[in-house]
Amino acid sequence: xxxxxxxxxxxVLSHVTKxxxxxxxxxxxxxxxxxxxxxxxxGPSGCGKTTTxxxxxxxxxxxxxxxxxxxxxxxxxxxYDRPVNTVFQSYALFPHLTIxxxxxxxxxxxxxxxxxEAVEKVLGLVELSHLKNRKPGQLSGGQQQRIALARAxxxxxxxxxxxxxxxxxxxxxxxxMQIELKWIQTEVGITFVHVTHDQEEAMTMADTVxxxxxxxxxxxxxxxxxxxxxxxxxxxxxxxxxxxxxGVVESTDGSTVIANIHGTRITFPKSRNNASGSALKxxxxxxxxxxxxxxxxxxxxxxxxGKITDISFTGVSTQYLVEMPWKQELVVFEQNDGGAPxxxxxxxxxxxxxxxxxxALDGSSK
Amino acid sequence: xAIAHAGASDAPKAPEKKSKKxxxxxxxxxxxxxxxxxxxxxxxxxxxxxxxxxxxFETGEFVQTFRFMNFLEAFLDNQxxxxxxxxxxxxxxxLALAIAYPLAYAMAFRAGAWKNFLLILVIAxxxxxxxxxxxxxxxxxxxxxxxxSALQTVGLMAPEGTITATAFSVIMGLTxxxxxxxxxPIYASLDRIDYRLLEASGDLYANGxxxxxxxxxxxxxxxxxxxxxxxxxxxxxxxxxAQLLGNPDNYMIGNVINSRFFRVVDYPTAASLxxxxxxxxxxxxxxxxxxxxxxxxx
Numbered sequence: 056x057x058x059x060x061x062x063x064x065x066x067v068l069s070h071v072t073k074x075x076x077x078x079x080x081x082x083x084x085x086x087x088x089x090x091x092x093x094x095x096x097x098g099p100s101g102c103g104k105t106t107t108x109x110x111x112x113x114x115x116x117x118x119x120x121x122x123x124x125x126x127x128x129x130x131x132x133x134x135y136d137r138p139v140n141t142v143f144q145s146y147a148l149f150p151h152l153t154i155x156x157x158x159x160x161x162x163x164x165x166x167x168x169x170x171x172e173a174v175e176k177v178l179g180l181v182e183l184s185h186l187k188n189r190k191p192g193q194l195s196g197g198q199q200q201r202i203a204l205a206r207a208x209x210x211x212x213x214x215x216x217x218x219x220x221x222x223x224x225x226x227x228x229x230x231x232m233q234i235e236l237k238w239i240q241t242e243v244g245i246t247f248v249h250v251t252h253d254q255e256e257a258m259t260m261a262d263t264v265x266x267x268x269x270x271x272x273x274x275x276x277x278x279x280x281x282x283x284x285x286x287x288x289x290x291x292x293x294x295x296x297x298x299x300x301x302g303v304v305e306s307t308d309g310s311t312v313i314a315n316i317h318g319t320r321i322t323f324p325k326s327r328n329n330a331s332g333s334a335l336k337x338x339x340x341x342x343x344x345x346x347x348x349x350x351x352x353x354x355x356x357x358x359x360x361g362k363i364t365d366i367s368f369t370g371v372s373t374q375y376l377v378e379m380p381w382k383q384e385l386v387v388f389e390q391n392d393g394g395a396p397x398x399x400x401x402x403x404x405x406x407x408x409x410x411x412x413x414x415a416l417d418g419s420s421k
Numbered sequence: 422x423a424i425a426h427a428g429a430s431d432a433p434k435a436p437e438k439k440s441k442k443x444x445x446x447x448x449x450x451x452x453x454x455x456x457x458x459x460x461x462x463x464x465x466x467x468x469x470x471x472x473x474x475x476x477x478f479e480t481g482e483f484v485q486t487f488r489f490m491n492f493l494e495a496f497l498d499n500q501x502x503x504x505x506x507x508x509x510x511x512x513x514x515x516l517a518l519a520i521a522y523p524l525a526y527a528m529a530f531r532a533g534a535w536k537n538f539l540l541i542l543v544i545a546x547x548x549x550x551x552x553x554x555x556x557x558x559x560x561x562x563x564x565x566x567x568x569x570s571a572l573q574t575v576g577l578m579a580p581e582g583t584i585t586a587t588a589f590s591v592i593m594g595l596t597x598x599x600x601x602x603x604x605x606p607i608y609a610s611l612d613r614i615d616y617r618l619l620e621a622s623g624d625l626y627a628n629g630x631x632x633x634x635x636x637x638x639x640x641x642x643x644x645x646x647x648x649x650x651x652x653x654x655x656x657x658x659x660x661x662x663a664q665l666l667g668n669p670d671n672y673m674i675g676n677v678i679n680s681r682f683f684r685v686v687d688y689p690t691a692a693s694l695x696x697x698x699x700x701x702x703x704x705x706x707x708x709x710x711x712x713x714x715x716x717x718x719x
Binding site: 112113114133134135136139140141143145147148149150151160161164165206207210 | 615617618620621622623624625626627628631635636639640
């Protein structure tokens with residue numbers, strides 16, 4: 056029955072650690088999530104993202120560290136006393152209550168007598184007003200998902216947490232809900248913290264994505280940033296696919312790095328060199344490569360002597376496997392727009408790509 | 422080709438037919454059992470209930486006269502035991518609920534690794550007979566027993582006081598004997614509650630007490646309703662506890678039926694009382710289920 060204080064501001068996690076018996080789920084995590092943003096915690100299962108979310112919700116207590124919203128320390132505040140609501144992965148709708156009462160639950164607990172208007176409004180937002188007298192068991196998965204969202208949003212929390220909220224939906228519905236969630240977030244202006252293992256989902260919806268691995272944040276940035284300039288091999292492979300070719304820095308000419316890969320000289324902007332030493336892992340996304348017949352005009356960086364070993368048609372694009380003279384197979388995506396030459400298995404090819412699409416990591420990074 | 426086609430169109434129907442037949446087959450032993458051991462005796466009992474003593478006045482000889490006044494007379498002569506039965510059964514049910522709910526709650530949510538051990542403890546009394554356990558209580562609470570002598574030693578009880586042969590010991594016996602029937606269904610329904618619902622409630626500003634009132638308790642109501650019925654119904658018809666732990670002033674309707682059948686050999690009255698007991702339990706149960714609104718609690 057307690058009315059949480061009006062808490063506003065950025066969510067700040069500082070040096071938060073959560074250890075279970077013999078394993079550290081979250082390891083000295085520091086993070087600031089700006090008020091009003093759509094933030095995604097992305098990572099494989101077991102990376103600590105759900106534990107982080109549960110600590111923000113108050114369902115777990117950190118072993119050490121501090122969590123605050125604005126100036127208010129909420130590290131040890133009980134879940135029912137913090138201005139945070141959660142959309143649970145399983146939805147966790149109350150089976151004994153109607154949809155209306157499910158949505159009104161939080162408002163009633165805070166002693167708000169007249170809930171009709173707020174509930175009707177939020178049910179309108181998720182377009183399910185006509186189902187308000189049903190029980191959760193009578194709703195489809197997608198409808199339950201929206202009610203779970205409405206039940207949280209109606210409380211106008213400072214922070215809304217979403218724990219893999221679309222995980223149980225089929226692909227088509229998931230796409231639709233991604234767009235809807237993003238729209239609702241813009242509409243209500245609440246900070247959304249979204250936990251997911253689906254990189255596409257994170258990139259579609261979030262303003263900022265934090266990629267987590269082994270209880271730590273690997274990299275944090277906008278979806279474009281993370282995709283185009285990943286700082287670790289893990290991030291490069293978790294968000295989309297990447298080719299990595301070993302190389303060595305030859306020289307730096309102003310803002311351009313000149314590197315040697317297996318005897319071929321290539322260049323890329325210095326701003327995209329994330330390596331500290333001269334040994335490099337040079338990353339190129341499969342769709343950045345262009346395929347040419349040997350001897351054709353090319354520009355940018357060029358690698359000669361490739362041979363097609365496999366072709367698979369995937370609809371929008373065709374995926375080629377190209378074996379290079381140093382016996383490494385590179386993945387290449389070509390749009391099916393007639394731009395690429397007609398190629399068959401066994402054909403010799405030349406690869407090219409624009410220098411600015413290169414990203415270089417430490418040669419030793421994994 | 423034609424044959425193959427016919428075979429294909431028949432194929433989806435065949436399993437349905439078969440599964441229906443199979444369902445009847447599964448039901449058959451139970452139905453047969455009920456028919457022989459429940460329906461036939463019930464008809465026999467109904468027939469006996471409207472009989473009157475044979476003109477020869479020979480003990481145990483009765484003739485069918487369709488005398489429905491038997492019911493009214495049986496009721497009027499034994500009103501007191503009727504009311505007492507339901508009163509004792511109600512008190513025993515409430516006591517059992519008060520003991521069983523916290524126990525079941527602890528087992529479901531707090532027991533951790535001890536869960537199965539506690540479950541075995543709850544079921545353990547079934548390993549010995551109902552009669553034997555009640556006799557044991559008669560010993561324990563009896564005038565020579567440890568409880569009375571202990572209470573008398575510390576002066577909490579008059580030297581001539583007793584615990585057995587009182588309403589207290591009868592109700593206590595009923596409570597004890599039917600406690601597992603209350604505990605198990607409540608435990609089952611609490612154990613089934615998704616823990617995430619309780620987390621969701623906390624997330625939505627409900628503290629522990631409110632979460633219990635608004636989520637846990639409503640979701641456990643099917644267990645409470647089942648448990649109270651499984652306790653109240655057999656307790657209202659019970660006569661062992663009143664006979665062993667009470668005195669004739671504590672006799673319940675079961676004791677009257679027992680003595681009418683086996684001692685007085687007044688079959689029609691015993692049969693009428695049995696029917697009245699069944700009917701009143703049925704009425705009480707129907708009202709109770711309506712009020713508890715079990716269909717709302719799915």
